[in-house]
Amino acid sequence: MSSSQGSSSAVSRSLALLLCVLVLAQYAEAVTVNVGGTKGWTLGYNYKTWAATTRVKPWDSMFFKYDPRLHNVLVVSKADYDACRVNRPWATYKSGKDYVKFTKSGTYYLICGIAQHCQAGMKVAVNVRW
Ligand SMILES: [Cu+2]
Structure with a gap:
């Protein structure tokens, strides 16, 4: 139970990080x-x-x-x-x-x-x- 919650929040963190990178990449790409x-x-x-x-x-x-x-x-x-x-x-x-x-x-x-x-x-x- 607790390990499954841990991995799902790790996935959320990864997705949030990925989203940040994508947003920044769009701004940086001249x-x-x-x-x-x-x-x-x-x-x-x-x-x-x-x-x-x-x-x-x-x-x-x-x-x-x-x-x-x-x-x-x-x-x-x-x-x-x-x-x-x-x-x-x-x-x-x-x-x-x-x-x-x-x-x-x-x-x-x-x-x-x-x-x-x-x-x-x-x-x-x-x-x-x-
Ligand atoms: Cu001219």
């Missing part, structure tokens, strides 16, 4: 997300649909792949995103192989700062959350 999937960062792609169907967590790396002669990546405010204003970005990336990471939950706004690309739809609002 991944790389390819912005625009296989198309990358380019004109003529629907980033609204991409953002709505792609999960991005804090600490994940968003990978922007593009020809640096044609495009860049600016992190901007919502107002500048809405207006496609390119002259006061919070951050600028221009290597063509850029990893952009946000460590806090929130909505982040990224646009291309070249010519009229943002107006043409080369802009993405990413809801970063757990």
